[in-house]
Amino acid sequence: MTRDSHRDAQGRRLVAVTGVGIVTSLGQGQDENWIALTAGRSGIHGIARFPTDGLRTTIAGTVDFLAAEPMVAPALSERFAATAAEEAVAQARIGRAGDFPGALFIAVPPVEMEWPQRQALAEASGGNEAVTYAGLQRAAATRRFDLWHDLFIFGTVADRIADRFGTKGSPISLSTACSSGATAIQLGVEAIRRGEMTAALCIGTDGSVNPESLIRFSLLSALSTQNAVPETASKPFSKNRDGFVMGEGAAALVLEDSEAAAARGATILGYVLGCGEKGDGFHRTRSSPDGAPIIAAIRAALDDAGVGPDGIDTINAHGTSTPENDKMEALGCMAVFGERMGQLPISSNKSMIGHTLTAAGAIEAVVSLLTIRHGRIPPTINYAVPDPVIPLDVVASARDERVERVLSNSFGFGGQNTCLVLGSEPA
Amino acid sequence: MSGRAVVVTGIGLVSCAGEGLDAHLAALDAGAPARTDAETYAPYPVHPAPALAWDGQIPKKSDQRQMELWQRLGVYAAGLALDSAGVKDDAAFKGNLHLVVAAGGGERDYAVDGAILTGLRDAADPGAYLNERLQNDLRPTLFLAQLSNLLAGNIAIVHGVTGASRTFMGEEAAGVDALRIAQARIASNQIDAMLVGGSYSAERPDVMVIHEMGGFLHTPAFQPVFAREGEGGFILGSCAAFLVLEAEDAARARGARAYARLGPVASDRTRRAPGSVGASLAALWHQAGLAHPATVISGATGVAPITAEEQASLHQLAPDATVTALGDIVGHGLEVAAPFGAALAAGLVAETGLAEVAVTTVGHRRGEGVLRLSAA
Structure with missing residues (x-):
């Protein structure tokens, strides 16, 4: 019996990627970022x-070439998301302008009022006595600040993106901390596999570099303090790594049921072959010392994709440059890939763009797809002093290699571990 | 496609009415909030959290200290749900149990914020002053009590629910969509069981600032949701609700009690215009497969004009049904409204033998949802 070419080995709908968009501190769009x-x-x-x-x-790694008014995290995150999504939707040539034929899954940073707005309210509360929240409430009751309600509630970024692109149904705003971008993709994959929709717009965005x-x-103590030479501060897998560097940006992916994509003659950029996740109840910010949840998440992604460890050509690492993450990620990878880890190229985009937090999983998925398309693995820069306890084949300078499948790892505070397998062809 | 039947096998509830299903069925019967505090945060009334023996669900004091109220309420309710599903001591079950949480974010340090805002008035260099004060005065662990996904993280740590978690944000719609996605994943065979819910602390001056902007808060004293005049508004309620959802066959196989079936959840986000909420509810009502529910639990916020629109719509859709506003029982808990309504409806189906109960959630700014709980 021949397999339906639009189904995976488990008989599920194959999920193709037909458009991607990316914004990082390195620039806007696939071309600028890839170069x-x-x-x-x-x-x-x-x-x-x-x-x-x-x-x-x-x-x-702030994105300084795009601005928002006011300059607050949700507004900036919305701007990045819209920019990345414009590129992805245009590349996919799907739907019509403002009429995207599928749902929106968007990873956004948790929203809070920010200090300039608190200060404005405090000023409007009048008087010279100590500022209290009762004063801020009185200021809010003047109705002068009503527009800030929507700005600082959690669903607004998704709402505005949904309006702009005309996505269908109730948009989902989500957070799984630093694996959020990967989870947005996973939710889209699952929805398409369920047959609820033939397309999904999946976005991860983060513009939250504020005091x-x-x-x-x-x-x-999560951040690098190597301020003197900023471009060398993020050094994943190096012995002298001392923390991550905050980054900003967004990435968007148009996912489609591959049958629907083929039917409309879309160019398929690659496939999301598998998604895996595993929770960790060990600690709020640290991984289980045995690495079991990380190992389980990687294995779940491979199983979901229907490939064994040998089917992976390179790993797009979470690689934050914190002492803890890189050690635990290496431990997890070595457990899954065994001795092969010594020759399996692994690289962290965060060495160049920093940790884009909520956006990271989506940005790195896009870079993984570009890696496949170009047959070139972007480097982990600043890998000058390898950490001897994590003997990995870290890609120190861009490496040309045929890449059919990438494992993209994302791990976050709160025991979040999400891994994706992206491929050029169905497994 | 509807797929496998999905049943509610565990319910955990906490609100001003107390804890547990029985306390809330009694409150539903009474049709009025058990407690309203109109003094502490005047002019804003709140329905406060009940006094809870935290140790009962969060045994370690160190865990309790790591959480702010919204997280403690949620972890507590999640524990009640696991207890009611009979899986609290089943480490293997919990280790595979996946979680969807609907939540916003956590509390602030009000004293620190006030002191910084006061100091900023006369600071020679406001930027440097802000940096210095935040660096010196913020408790490092407060961040973890604020992060949206750390409710799920704490449920993993305290209860050992470590399948994997996803946290949906976005006010009322997040609660609806958490249930929608969880139900769909089980119905479609993607997974066998999920813990779904959320929690909210109303006793937070910062959220009152957010919702006073826009004029969404009802003042100064309790009025029933459907009787609030003028612009209306909501009364915030500290509350938490979690449900264990399982495939019916899986639940039966382990001998679990099914409170009710949860049908495919209907949700949408319509552009708000006069009549749009009523039309959306009518469409979702049919999509959810509701026939003639004798009871509707409405998550109506009290905000005008959408609350009146919902009331009129429900009157047409279910003219003979008893419509109870969840806000009149526990107050408004934003992301928690839909899970709370669903849990209460499931309990009602189980206790009274009703064939079906409808639950509605209309977000104060966006999002509409309709759920159908029916006899298992």
Whole structure:
């Protein structure tokens, strides 16, 4: 019996990618990003968006060529998301302008009012006595700030993107911390496999480099403090790595039931072959010391894709450059891939663009697809002092290699582990 | 495609009415909130969290300290749901149990915020001052109590629910979609069981600022949801609701009690215009497969004019049904409204033998959802 070419080995609908879009500190669009990523250029620089006096970390991979009004995380995240989605939808040539024939799954950073707005409310509360939330409430009751309600509730970014692109149904805004972008893709894959829709717009976006977000990560000792030469601060898998560098950006993917994509004559860029996830109840910010959840997530992705460890040609690592992540990720990979890990190319885009947090899983999925298309693995820059306890084949400079399948890892606070297998052809 | 039948096998509820299903069925019967606190956050009334013996569901004090109220309420309710499903001590079941949480984010340090805002008035260099104060005054662990996905993280840590979790954000619609996705994953054979729910702390001056902007809060005293005049508005309620959903065959195989079936969840996001909410509810009502429910649990917010639109729509869709506003029982818990309504409806089906109960959720800004709970 021959297999339906639009079904996977488990008889499920194959999920094709027909459009991608990307924004990072390195630039806007696939071309700019691909040139910069393969040239080993860093997008990390001193923060210019706000004063950094007194901060332990003063560098980030902010996206400075796109702005929002006001300059707050949800507005900026929306701008990045819209920019990436425009590119993806245009490439997919799907639907009509403002009429995307499928649902929206968007990973967005958790939303909170920010300090400039708190200050404006405090000012409007009047008086000279100490500022309290009762005062802020009185200011809010003047009705002068009503437009900020929508700005600072959680569903607005998705709502506006849904309006702009005309996606169908109730859009889903989600967070699985630093694996959010991968989860957005996973939700789209599952919906298409269920036959609920033939297309999905999956986005991960993050524009949350602001004082409080940076300081929160800093207080958890998660950030690199190697401010002197910003472009060398993020050094995944190196012995002298000391934390991640915050990054910003967005990526969007148009996923389609491959049968529907073929029927409309779409160009297929690749396939999301498998998604795997596993929770970790060990600690709020640290992985189980035995790496079992990471191992389980990788294996689940391989199983879902119907490929064994030998079917993976390269790993797009989570590779944050924190001492903890890189050690645990290496441990997990070595457990799954065994001795082959010594020759299996692994690389972290975060060495160049920093950790784009909510967007990372989506951005790195797009880079994985570009890796397949170009047959070139972007480097992990700053890999000058390998960590001897994690003997990996880290791609220190761009490597030309035929790549059919990529494993893309995403791990996050709160025990979130999500892995994707992307491929050039059905498994 | 409807696929496998999905049943509710576990219910965990916490609100001003207390904890557990029985307390809430009694509150539903009474049709009025058990407690309203109109003083502490005046002019905003709230329906406060009940006094809970946290140790009962969160044994370690160190875990309790790592969480703010919204997380503790949620972890507590999740524990009640696992207990009611009879899986609390089944490590293997919980280790494979997947989780969808509907939640916003966590509390702030109000004293720190106030002091910084006061100091910023006269700061010579506001940027440097803000940096210094935040760096010195923010508790490092507060971040983890604020992050949306850390409710799920805490449920994994405290209860060992470690299949994998996804957190949906986005106010009322997030709660509807959490149930929709969980139901669909089970119905389509993608998974056998899920823990779904959310929690909300109303006793937070910062959320009152957010919802006062736009004028969405009802003041100064309790009024029933469908009787609020003028612009209306909601009264926030501290609450949490979790449900264990399972494939009917899997639940039967392990001898679990099924409270009710949850049908495919109908949801949409229509552009709001006069009449759009009523039309959306009517379409979703039919999509959800509702026939003649004798009872409707409405998640109506009290916000005008959509609350009146919903009421009129329900009157047409189910003219003989008893419509109870969830807001009149527990207050408004945003992301929690749909899971709370679904859990309560499942309990009602189980306890009273009703054939079907409808649950509606109309978001104060966006999103409409209709659920059907029916006899298992």
